[in-house]
Amino acid sequence: MNHLLSLLIFLPLVGGLVLLALSRKFASVVKPAALGIALINLLLAALVGFRFQPQAGFQMEEKLAWIPKMGIEYHLAIDGISLFLVLLIPIFILIALCMAQFSKNAYPPAFFALLLCFEAGLLGTTLALNLFLFYLFWELMLIPAFFLIGLWGGPKRKPAVLKFVIYTMAGSLVFLLSILFLGVQFYSKTGEWSFALPQLYQLRMGMGPVASLLFFGFALAFLIKVPLFPLHTWLPDTYSEAPTIVTFLLSGLMAKMGIYGLLRITIPLFPQLLERWAPLLSLLAIAGIVYGAIAALGQTNLKRLIAYSSLSHMSLLVLGVFTWNLASLQGTLYHMINHAVATGALFLLVSLIEEHYGTTEIAELGGLAKETPLFASLFLLMTFASIGVPGLNGFVGEFLILLGVTTQVPLLGLGAGLTLILSAAYMLWLTQRLLFGPLKSPVAEPLKLCRYRQIVLAPLVLAVVLMGLYTQPVFERTTASVRQYLQMLHQPQQVSEPTLLSDTLPASEAQIHG
């Protein structure tokens, strides 16, 4: 089984496409088949996790020449930084498929098939080590998301999805331009084409203005996907118009791809420039935390409120990334899972509210704790996890990030810490309005959590509690990779400025000019 990683990507991709083709004529087969494929993929991911060796760095590598003339190859590998995303993605997809299966909204078979394609894009992005391949999967992620939102979203889905695609594609195209420019730099230095990340890491750019532009070119696509303030304006519309199950995946998984891209591509390519630009980006991240929190306080709609809270929390992750010491990076990796679980679970719970009560307006709901104690307690648990109550998982991640930030720039840490209090404010106020007080409900029947849904939500609850109390399994596997990563960043290397004009002309051309 040397092709485990490929199998992980191509099983859902091929499966999804085949099921998409069958979704009209053999509708009854598609849903169980999709669930089966997602389950098998989860087992494969578990196998990957089982075989993973914490000390080994990049492993389970697969390399195939694709377009050798241009240095494009099919290159996959996994390390401690990507491991937990690779585990998280199949779990979340399976949960989303199960929720869709038991939903009263009767999602059509094509929905299930597209979710599988989405999974393939996500996994591919996480595992690719060649920039060309990375870009391919990065875009592959977008197409299913486009159809998932555009076909099954809320009433204003069309402008929302258009905005979403334009924002992300604009970032992607700038990213593509940067890839090409970097490729040309590599070519003019070495005389051959390569888009392999490990090779490009060696190509240290200097501190000049061109290098800075390139840095932002590589960061833009990821910062839009996260999104970082002020690139966030697509987020509230998209998150609130998408089907809530899809929002669960967008906030839980797709936003993480932005953080992962920063970690995997932007920072290792430009370690010199971090010193210069990290303060600006950190300040923007803090602005994002505050902005998201304040905007969340003002929302009247549940989905939008949690969307803004997600924005606020994602900004904290950006802060962790741009502090790049051991504590903050470990914290970031850990908090990526936490945020996915807590915010994801909140979105799932909102999807239940939406389905049962037919509304997500906070003013129309109230006192749900009296009606559905089980639902209310789950909602409360996830709220606590999201605001970082000690003993639950959110606390560990936030603590580590804040620790890392404070040791580096105490003032920044102080700022971030204080602003996090705001998250407690809006979330607790939300629970107060939603769960307590006099009962307000547009429908007579109380919301019931059926057995299936309890089973589906159980892993998220378990994760919240276990990851808050027992952190060792995660850190055991990430520490070595993060240390290697930091070593790579701090390695002294020959630095050369990227060039725009004639001094890199090929020899033959220079002669003509001469």
Add this chain to the structure above:
Amino acid sequence: MDKLLPFLPVSLPVLFGLIVLLLGVFLPLKQRYLLPHVSLVGVAFVALSAIAAYKAVAPNGEILGGYLILDTYSLFFSLLLSVATFITMLSASFYLERDGLVKAEFLALLFFCLSGMLLLASSRDLITLFVALEIVSMSVYVLVGYDRDNLKANEGAFKYFLLGSMASALLLYGIALLYGSVASTRLYQIHSYFSTHAHEPLAAMGLLLVLVGLAFKVAAVPFHTWSPDAYEGASMPVTGFMATAVKAAVFALLIRVLGEGFISLKTYWVEVVAILAVLTMLGGNILAYTQRNIKRMLAYSSIAHTGYLLTGITALALQPGNEAVSALLYYLLIYVLSSLGIFAALTWLSSQNESLVQISDLAGLGKKYPLTALGLALLFFSFIGIPPLGGFFAKYYLFLTVLKAHQLFLVGVAVLASILSIVYYLKIVMVMYMEPLAEHWEAPRIRPVSLGAVLGCCSFAVFWAGFAPVNFLNVFPGLLPLLEWLQYTSLI
């Protein structure tokens, strides 16, 4: 026969055109449905003759003392143009049937145009090039206004004719000035003259006029104003023909003239072409955004693609070697294939009547005809540049080549323009999939397998070209895999 073989590709279409004309007169009315079939066979013969001629004169390729050259470059274009003409004839037969128009002249005009285009692709002399270009233009003027009772067709043809003939005049004047300073119209003699002699203002003037004339013909902004009207007025198959074959042929000319003849004058034209490219990319994409008529939108989108191709032409000048040509040809190939697929589908969809060409008429296509919608969506996604489709790799390769020629600014504008283009391409996909079926929708009565097959083949080719571009990278000076394959199957 051996002496005659090299001239077959250019003369066979004329012969077939005459045969079709005569058949149109002498064949009994009932049997005239055979005309398109005869023409299709004819085009296939032309393509085969192009391959045979190439093999007969290889490796030197020069005939008529260097007036014409049959190299891989001209072979590539001969095959591409034959395919485009073949598909146009295929879809035209439905359109002629619908509107009750005479078939013979239409098909004959296509043949004459093909002959001119093949001449364009293989000519190395300014006068021959001009004559070839005129053959092409004349045929297309008539084809645009073929439906003479249609006001829009008349308007389009008239505008196209007026502006086109002015462009021809400019071109000819430029050629005359160049001849005045070089005393030759052969491209390689012009090249060798200017690489040793000083550049006179006369020559620069001539070059500028030639450039403006050609900019008219490829519809580069600000010389593009005829194209939306001509595209809108023409019937769908003819619009497709103009957007694919004619555009590719003019680019064959442009690349040959600038890359081979005027390469030593590059200090004069590189910046002009760069400015044209910037204007064309931005203008085409911005104007395409506001269109509601799908033909006009495709006209502007084709202008935008012209802009991307023009950036590639600047790379031609700044960088020695064939890489830029290879990137340009790859881009053209993908562009032509995608457009052919799109126009085949649109021909079928508008086979009820020509008024069904608003973008909103495509509403609900995803539900009603899932396969057609899938093919169209794939081609539009390819235009947007979603990997691994051909359109993405075409842009990737082209932009990389231009960047390698140190034109960061141009590529930056190209990326900005591509961002603009997302909106209008994506809107079509959204209309097809996310809108309910239009109420006044009349389903096409016929479901021709052939047009479906064209769409399918084009979509697949675009997908495959992007997924495994390694075979296409050898296009220039290659195309050898194809030839070897042909030899292997003992077709020739």
